Amino acid sequence: xxxxxxxxxxxxxxxxxxxxxxxxxxxxxxxxxxxxxxxTVWESLHLHDLRMPWLGRPFIGLDNYLEAFGDPRFxxxxxxxxxxxxxxxxxxxxxxxxxALAMNRAFTGRAVMRASVLVPWAMPTxxxxxxxxxxxxxxxxxxxxxxxxxxxLNEPIVWFIRTDLAWVPVILADVWKTTPFVALLLLAGxxxxxxxxxxxxxxDGASAWRQFRFVTLPLLRPAILVALIFxxxxxxxxxxxxxxxTGGGPGTSTEPIALYTFNSLLxxxxxxxxxxxxxxxxxxxxxxxxxxxxxxxxxxxETRA
Amino acid sequence: xxxxxxxxxxxxxxxxxxxxxxxxxxFYWAIASSLTPESQLFRAPRLVxxxxxxxxxxxxxxxxxxxxxxxxxxxxxGTTTLFCVTVGALCAYALARLRFRGKVPLLGLIxxxxxxxxxxxxxxxxxxxxALHLINTYPGLILPYLTFAMPLTVWLLVGIFRQxxxxxxxxxxxxGASRLRAFREVVIPLALPGLATTAILTFVYSWNEFLFxxxxxxxxxxxxxxxxxxxxxxxxQVPWGQILAGSIVATVPVALLVxxxxxxxxxxxxxGAVKG
Numbered sequence: 001x002x003x004x005x006x007x008x009x010x011x012x013x014x015x016x017x018x019x020x021x022x023x024x025x026x027x028x029x030x031x032x033x034x035x036x037x038x039x040t041v042w043e044s045l046h047l048h049d050l051r052m053p054w055l056g057r058p059f060i061g062l063d064n065y066l067e068a069f070g071d072p073r074f075x076x077x078x079x080x081x082x083x084x085x086x087x088x089x090x091x092x093x094x095x096x097x098x099x100a101l102a103m104n105r106a107f108t109g110r111a112v113m114r115a116s117v118l119v120p121w122a123m124p125t126x127x128x129x130x131x132x133x134x135x136x137x138x139x140x141x142x143x144x145x146x147x148x149x150x151x152x153l154n155e156p157i158v159w160f161i162r163t164d165l166a167w168v169p170v171i172l173a174d175v176w177k178t179t180p181f182v183a184l185l186l187l188a189g190x191x192x193x194x195x196x197x198x199x200x201x202x203x204d205g206a207s208a209w210r211q212f213r214f215v216t217l218p219l220l221r222p223a224i225l226v227a228l229i230f231x232x233x234x235x236x237x238x239x240x241x242x243x244x245x246t247g248g249g250p251g252t253s254t255e256p257i258a259l260y261t262f263n264s265l266l267x268x269x270x271x272x273x274x275x276x277x278x279x280x281x282x283x284x285x286x287x288x289x290x291x292x293x294x295x296x297x298x299x300x301x302e303t304r305a
Numbered sequence: 306x307x308x309x310x311x312x313x314x315x316x317x318x319x320x321x322x323x324x325x326x327x328x329x330x331x332f333y334w335a336i337a338s339s340l341t342p343e344s345q346l347f348r349a350p351r352l353v354x355x356x357x358x359x360x361x362x363x364x365x366x367x368x369x370x371x372x373x374x375x376x377x378x379x380x381x382x383g384t385t386t387l388f389c390v391t392v393g394a395l396c397a398y399a400l401a402r403l404r405f406r407g408k409v410p411l412l413g414l415i416x417x418x419x420x421x422x423x424x425x426x427x428x429x430x431x432x433x434x435x436a437l438h439l440i441n442t443y444p445g446l447i448l449p450y451l452t453f454a455m456p457l458t459v460w461l462l463v464g465i466f467r468q469x470x471x472x473x474x475x476x477x478x479x480x481g482a483s484r485l486r487a488f489r490e491v492v493i494p495l496a497l498p499g500l501a502t503t504a505i506l507t508f509v510y511s512w513n514e515f516l517f518x519x520x521x522x523x524x525x526x527x528x529x530x531x532x533x534x535x536x537x538x539x540x541x542q543v544p545w546g547q548i549l550a551g552s553i554v555a556t557v558p559v560a561l562l563v564x565x566x567x568x569x570x571x572x573x574x575x576x577g578a579v580k581g
Binding site: 183261 | 329395396403404417422424429452456485520549555556575
């Protein structure tokens with residue numbers, strides 16, 4: 001400590017100032033995030049249907065949760081979310097690793113590279129969803145035209161009316177938008193690896209593959225884990241992309257859990273049931289987030305850099 | 306970076322070139338299509354369009370009043386950003402530099418709130434805003450936006466303040482300046498680039514937000530840009546030309562902001578490792 005050992009009064013004054021500085025932001029977080037979250041939990045224990053106001057808001061315990069776990073549409077939505085998360089995150093991590101390794105090489109055109117990483121990340125998800133929907137839309141969309149031209153398809157496919165094929169443009173759009181971001185996180189991890197380790201490995205006669213397998217991969221693990229958790233968190237909450245691309249359709253065959261929750265709340269106006277679904281999404285996300293926070297734990301407690 | 310371009314660096318050109326091409330093509334296609342007359346839009350697509358027209362942009366702004374969602378987005382994202390950066394800077398400075406009990410749990414809380422799924426607070430926020438008659442108003446969007454923008458700003462700024470050398474403000478305090486004065490006159494000017502980066506990131510997240518804007522607005526008069534684009538409907542068919550024109554208009558401001566500050570944004574993103 002540069003200022004020597006501070007007296008008790010100084011410490012007290014510093015703590016008081018700190019709480020004074022923290023309080024406006026903390027108040028905002030309590031009012032707009034913590035209090036609503038508690039309200040969601042309370043709401044989920046009640047029957048609250050805005051279409052049937054005469055029923056009031058009676059306490060029904062865990063009935064909403066019991067209903068959710070027996071609700072086929074909820075189970076399907078959970079399945080869609082897991083499918084979407086598993087496929088898109090796997091593809092993004094694999095492609096992101098390759099890209100990060102490539103970007104880490106001394107290479108001209110870093111500015112162009114950074115631009116093509118940042119712009120898809122920065123644009124609204126709604127827009128990237130609509131771009132990919134447009135490319136796959138109708139008989140004469142560019143995707144169909146290209147696939148027919150190279151001979152991959154005999155005739156154009158109407159992608160969005162097939163319960164299985166509708167996922168293809170959705171996952172492509174997600175991969176397109178977020179792989180660059182994954183690559184960026186992994187690139188930061190790569191740049192932290194001490195280069196002398198590679199020299200040592202080379203002197204020992206390690207091949208490029210063995211260098212990757214025994215130096216790069218183990219040291220990149222933390223960055224891969226962070227990217228993995230971030231992407232899984234995001235994929236689990238997917239809403240914008242599917243809302244604009246398929247609307248959950250055809251039928252409800254691409255409806256993820258966040259969209260089903262949204263529909264229960266604002267379309268069917270079932271606030272009690274919708275809140276129970278919200279709590280379930282929250283619990284799952286929170287569990288994932290806790291893993292992440294534990295992982296970064298050392299960084300949080302470190303008070304001075 | 307070492308300068309070993311040589312043969313070991315050459316294979317790297319392929320994925321990077323692929324990335325640039327894969328990123329650029331959908332943009333090119335959207336821009337080209339937004340300038341293509343409606344009648345040609347769904348006839349056998351041509352990589353290089355034959356005729357370019359501004360019809361879709363004209364319809365969008367003249368008939369559809371696309372100025373309104375742009376104004377709404379600017380007001381909502383701008384106010385959210387200003388408020389969060391001001392209030393968040395105070396909070397972040399205390400968390401980065403001052404010693405007090407409860408700091409570590411507070412940091413954990415802020416990080417946890419930054420990972421809240423938005424959908425988990427839609428129902429109470431809707432009921433709350435309805436009770437306060439704030440549905441379909443600017444405050445009715447700005448307040449919900451604080452749920453993600455405030456923790457994001459605080460978290461990024463804590464990282465930025467920690468990176469600044471403590472000696473300068475300590476010297477100012479030895480010279481008799483109070484903690485707050487040192488903060489205002491020494492720390493803030495030093496942290497300006499970091500504050501700007503944080504403001505840009507907060508603005509981008511607010512500009513792009515969709516779920517709250519969809520849930521808490523009722524009509525075109527308060528819809529933000531992403532909602533307005535997503536809900537564009539034609540009489541008989543999907544008005545793709547206008548949707549693409551709107552998409553370009555929605556992307557240009559954030560793309561320019563991010564590109565202008567790209568180096569710093571990349572640092573901010575990877576250091577704070579904020580959500581994608």
